[in-house]
Amino acid sequence: MTQVTRGRLLIACPDQKGIVAAVAKFLFDLDANIAASDQYSTNVEGGTLFMRIEFDMANLPDRENELCDKFALVAEQYQMKWQYAPASRRKRMAIFVSKETHCLQELLWEWQSGQLHTDVAMVISNHDDARSLVEPLGVPFHHVPVTKDDKAAAESAQLALLGQDIDVIVLARYMQILSPAFLEHYPYKMINIHHSFLPAFIGRNPYQRAYDRGVKLIGATAHYVTAELDEGPIIEQEVHRVNHHYDAHALRITGRQVERAALARAVKWHLDDKVIVHENKTIVFA
Amino acid sequence: MTQVTRGRLLIACPDQKGIVAAVAKFLFDLDANIAASDQYSTNVEGGTLFMRIEFDMANLPDRENELCDKFALVAEQYQMKWQYAPASRRKRMAIFVSKETHCLQELLWEWQSGQLHTDVAMVISNHDDARSLVEPLGVPFHHVPVTKDDKAAAESAQLALLGQDIDVIVLARYMQILSPAFLEHYPYKMINIHHSFLPAFIGRNPYQRAYDRGVKLIGATAHYVTAELDEGPIIEQEVHRVNHHYDAHALRITGRQVERAALARAVKWHLDDKVIVHENKTIVFA
Amino acid sequence: MTQVTRGRLLIACPDQKGIVAAVAKFLFDLDANIAASDQYSTNVEGGTLFMRIEFDMANLPDRENELCDKFALVAEQYQMKWQYAPASRRKRMAIFVSKETHCLQELLWEWQSGQLHTDVAMVISNHDDARSLVEPLGVPFHHVPVTKDDKAAAESAQLALLGQDIDVIVLARYMQILSPAFLEHYPYKMINIHHSFLPAFIGRNPYQRAYDRGVKLIGATAHYVTAELDEGPIIEQEVHRVNHHYDAHALRITGRQVERAALARAVKWHLDDKVIVHENKTIVFA
Amino acid sequence: MTQVTRGRLLIACPDQKGIVAAVAKFLFDLDANIAASDQYSTNVEGGTLFMRIEFDMANLPDRENELCDKFALVAEQYQMKWQYAPASRRKRMAIFVSKETHCLQELLWEWQSGQLHTDVAMVISNHDDARSLVEPLGVPFHHVPVTKDDKAAAESAQLALLGQDIDVIVLARYMQILSPAFLEHYPYKMINIHHSFLPAFIGRNPYQRAYDRGVKLIGATAHYVTAELDEGPIIEQEVHRVNHHYDAHALRITGRQVERAALARAVKWHLDDKVIVHENKTIVFA
Missing domain, CATH: 3.30.70.260 (ACT domain)
Incomplete structure (x- = not known):
């Protein structure tokens, strides 16, 4: 307490x-x-x-x-x-997720066990898959489909749902790129988990590309979202050793643990006001 | 034995x-x-x-x-x-080095303590700095300066020194790029240590660029040298955690340990015939 | 599949x-x-x-x-x-748990996401706390209280519930010591997670003792259960760096991640028949 | 500077x-x-x-x-x-060593490359093996044999050599136990490297015992020396993953890297006045 x-x-x-x-x-x-x-x-x-x-x-x-x-x-x-x-005022958090729910689950779990000092105000997804994980916890779940042709409409709907009281948004494997206009509402208040050791494998399909390159460690990066894709200030990174037995699928499965760990730490530090952003880098007093 | x-x-x-x-x-x-x-x-x-x-x-x-x-x-x-x-036939090894000698020293040390099953046939450098480390061990040291205008002459001199009996060349922080013509003599027989977690920070000044990007882990990559810079098959990678206290200089100092560890393991595995190259990746039976 | x-x-x-x-x-x-x-x-x-x-x-x-x-x-x-x-025959698994549910949750989660090739036949606990986590997944939950005076009765009840078809029992932070008579039914078929880096801190309250000793890394050990407490063959160990900021409570919270990771890997390897026990040690072909 | x-x-x-x-x-x-x-x-x-x-x-x-x-x-x-x-006053350091010189070499190396802000005043050994490593660097080397029957004489000789001006003593794999009387001269000024993850494997032959126990990680611990063997305040610990391929000899070889890393960090922190001892634990501001 x-x-x-x-x-x-x-x-x-x-x-x-x-x-x-x-x-x-x-x-x-x-x-x-x-x-x-x-x-x-x-x-x-x-x-x-x-x-x-x-x-x-x-x-x-x-x-x-x-x-x-x-x-x-x-x-x-x-x-x-x-x-x-x-310190006693809980930040209000919204979580964005797509189909893969492991990062969402890790956050919900840490939250329920008292490790994340936050109020989870809502979960927003472009798919309906995660609903059954979220609603039993009493957290509102909003399905906001995103179509190629009308991303702006989706963002408007999201902003309407978020309202004025959201302090932090976590992109917990949300696979849509948000527009600069959207980002402007949450400067250094949106945390994304990228499933590679940035700046390696910026963008799409990092596990496939990690496999193709034959890396011996896979990584994940939690960072603040800025207008430049995967270029925002890094909060935390984690890696795990792999070898030739891992195909792209196995990298993806193993990577889940790495993503969960890096994201959970970054979110916790942000919630505890331990992160200062300076010149696109972070000072983390953890 | x-x-x-x-x-x-x-x-x-x-x-x-x-x-x-x-x-x-x-x-x-x-x-x-x-x-x-x-x-x-x-x-x-x-x-x-x-x-x-x-x-x-x-x-x-x-x-x-x-x-x-x-x-x-x-x-x-x-x-x-x-x-x-x-297994009892020692491979004959040549080590290339420039001004920074920590990787050279690690290899010489492991070799002297019996951990690297090899004969160190010679050390070649574009500077004279490492001579005093090498000659007392009874290993020939050759200073082959490299000038911008006549790299070909330097490579000719190097090839003449290497002769016909060198099985493996280790680039232990050798800061010159070797020509494709040179590389053809040693297909998958040259091991380089790159001072970043490839494919991040390919090329020059990786520590400065790692600092500028604000990464939370620094890395090193030991790989076979191919004609494409820093794109050859990766043998081993290692990382170390850093934070905002590390400026570019501190990253470089800390990175030495990482480079030494990754290179020493990769060289040992190569000497023990534990590495198979396939489609620009490695299978390492270690 | x-x-x-x-x-x-x-x-x-x-x-x-x-x-x-x-x-x-x-x-x-x-x-x-x-x-x-x-x-x-x-x-x-x-x-x-x-x-x-x-x-x-x-x-x-x-x-x-x-x-x-x-x-x-x-x-x-x-x-x-x-x-x-x-390989296609799923082993039938029973999970024992007490009050702390993080290891249970990790197993259920990995199981649901298809990473653990097993049928979770039942969860048995000496407390009722975990029921709400287990039953919604369609897994039977059995509350078998254990009293100091009549441990034998509890074990009889447990054995009756387990029946003849259980292939593997996982003690996912089950805080009761099982009798040698019980263990005999499951030779090298029971996996325990101990919340320390064995053989350091055998027995009770390892996190408090780790704090008192001032260790700089905390660990967890997944091992087969034998009649000698915390002395069975080690399958997997994991550690995490800590410092003076961590009191005994913080060590316990941080340790959860370490326990989850070590146990999940050990259980997966066992289910995939990758572990051979020999002279109180394991050969793990992973 | x-x-x-x-x-x-x-x-x-x-x-x-x-x-x-x-x-x-x-x-x-x-x-x-x-x-x-x-x-x-x-x-x-x-x-x-x-x-x-x-x-x-x-x-x-x-x-x-x-x-x-x-x-x-x-x-x-x-x-x-x-x-x-x-900060500008270099502490005067004496290094004690026995037959295994890897920790001594790491310290000398870091010292020469400017990473250890100290004056290495002398090296004392109960064997003569390390002389050739030490004297070429201009550091006095003293061979003080230790016999079972007359440890006191050896300690007297050591104290005479040390004189009044030594600020810190590093036991870099010095395999003799020093008496409480000796220790009293250097309260929290002697750093030892123990070749296990303390408190596991206190005392003799930790690698053999780690092998016998079948651990999956080996460790090393740098700590201040107190009258109770291997029970002094821990400054730093490090581990490395091993598997069934490692026999006791291989553990020992691999462990060298772990010992070197843990000791070098601990010594650096001590020299930079970053360690405070409190109730047999350390606060390390690193």
Whole structure:
């Protein structure tokens, strides 16, 4: 159970003297206690500093406005890009899936066992196959078919279903490419699992191509979705050893475990506000 | 100590009934004892069968001609591509290196500790840096500078040094591209270590590009050299986890361990006749 | 879909000349085609030879008696311990579980997705928690409480439920110790997952003890159950890196992934007749 | 090249509000710039807080006394155990070795390639085998034989050679047990590599025992040496997958790579002041 007194600050700013002291003093003056702190600087001179701070503060829910107003002054002084997140507020998640359900199942499973601190608001699929996995859990399932000729209609329907309250979308083997217009609604809030070790095998049929190339390890990559296909910031990657006994089908079956593991970790880190995006890369404080 | 009575057969042929029986009977009739046997078929019907058999046979050195003549009949019957290798005969190896010596050192080290069953005949480099590592071990070191304008002259000099008796060439971070004409002398007998997880980051500066892409694992690939750059059959790959703390320099340093491990295994397997090349992929019986 | 024409032979015998030839000839004479063959000898002279052969043979279901009768003669000649298994016959599996259901779920999942070639005949638990996971799949669930004072009664009830037709029992985090009398019914047919890297942390509370010791990797071990606790032949082990951020609870949560992976692989190999037990160790032809 | 302006503080203290602020303010008031900061608390309420801070400060070499005197006041206020280390001061290292030299070689190699920030002051061995590896590098080699009957004499000789200026001793496969009296001179300053995944296979012949147990992964453990054999705080562990093909000898050969990797990382972290010992465990800020 996450305490309502726990808050998180994510910060990125030009590095200079006194930032840590300023942030620490700010929290101390509010009578908050730092529970965890991570910091990373690309370069002490002229680089960028990244911080993640978890703190406990009495009556936090009532004092969020005060906290943010006061921190805005600190942030201004140091040119910070920053974000405050109360640890106890669950992000609302939508999951997109196509026919292969292993990644969806892994997420639902981790969610049910309490490992993913989120509310699964809905599952959207261009097929109806996953309905029976989703509805028994009390999660709404929406079948939104996608046709080549009218992708825009499908996206409109999806956006209508998503509404205004979705914090994060996970593409759990959703095999349709979303338009830039759609993506703009969720900047660095959509996580995709690609079934290869990117940047190898960008695009279609990575397992067949991995087989054709004769690789000795197969991989999966969880990354934020950007307008360039499979080029968004990588959050997590995983690999598994294979050999000549594996045909393309066996690679695909084995790859499921790799995809599940990489995606589950990436989603968990995102939900726990452990990921900062910077120049198409991620700093993961995990 | 490898016994002089130990021999190896590597076989590839269209799969059909009776092949294993025929090979096993052939060895039994010669009073040979099968010590190890690996077999793999891409498809029982219409596929290709690969076999590696190690056997012990009394007086093998005196009976090699007999063995090969008789096996040629079996091979003809089953349309086999095959290769016989006496286990006790060390392959003669040449190592090419440029400025970075960690892969060279790993090979020399494994060789000295008895793990690589080979004679290191010479080391050739386009720089003089590695001389002091090589000559104290009694291994000839040849400095063959390579200039942009006269690569052909360098290759001629290299070929003259190599002579007729080199069985395998290892490119242990040799940073020059060899011409197709050179490669033709050593079909599937040259092993290169590429400092990325191929097919990601083919070509120059893979660590810088891995850094720019923000990958979470770095890799190395040992492969046979073919005319297409970094596209030859992969023998072994290895990866290591990294994070945002690693800049391009740190990736390069960490990558050394990965390169050393992947290359040493690939070279060992090749020396022990454990690798069969098929359609630009490898079957590794390890 | 496994073909009804596919059969498997598992063999262990004193190594000597001609065994492979004899087995291969035997199959050839029956007009069978060897599809896969693995062989391993502890020592060519005086050692033990292990073989696994998969073959295709027309009308196999009708010719099993003939096959076994004839092979018995070969086996006698070479003092073989051997086992024939038709690949298309699914083994009947019972799963035992207590309160933690992640390993059960992984098995059910892999089974449903077609990766485990088995019939799940029943799930038995000393708690009622898992019922809702099991019954919707059409698998019988039996709640057999175990009390300290009357373990024998519980085991009698379990044996009655199991009946005569169970081929393999998987202890998927079943936290009760079964008596030697029970075990005798299933020699090398019971697979347990132990939540540590055996032989470290034998017995109770391995995650707490791993935490107390400050290990940097946690592990799980899938092994056949024998009368000595956690000392049976190891089939598979897996590990995952951890650090000082992990308390005993976090180790337990993270360990679930490791347990699931190790157990699923071990069960799959057992079902596919890829495991031979020898002197409290396993030869796994995977 | 490590700058002379770079310093490090390692801190452990009871957790309470304001510690980070106090330390950050302390450095800010000295006009120092925090370059890296890691923090970990076992429990915000009543737990222990660990910090590692790297900072840059002009004229640091001339201001170390001032820094330490002033920090002592902060430390007193928060009941800190703490340690200051100038990053540019190389620790003086002695390496102990017996007959197997692979760990020694790895350390010397990493040292020569600039990866270990240390001065290798001497190598001490109970055998003479390693002399030829050590002396060409300009490192003194001392052969101190150890006899069963007079271990004390050997230890006296070793202590005399070590003198007063050794900061860290690495037991790089040194196969003699050192007495508690000896150990008292180097509390948490001696690092041993044990050739198993501790706590499995404590003591003698771990590879033989790993073979006898039939493990599927072999490991190595780098740990601080304490009076209880193989029970000191673990710094790093590594494993490698093996199978039934590996006899005890092959495990030993393969294990060398694992030992080298684990030891090299542990030594590097220790030299870079990244390890804090707490209750027989380590916090590693790496």
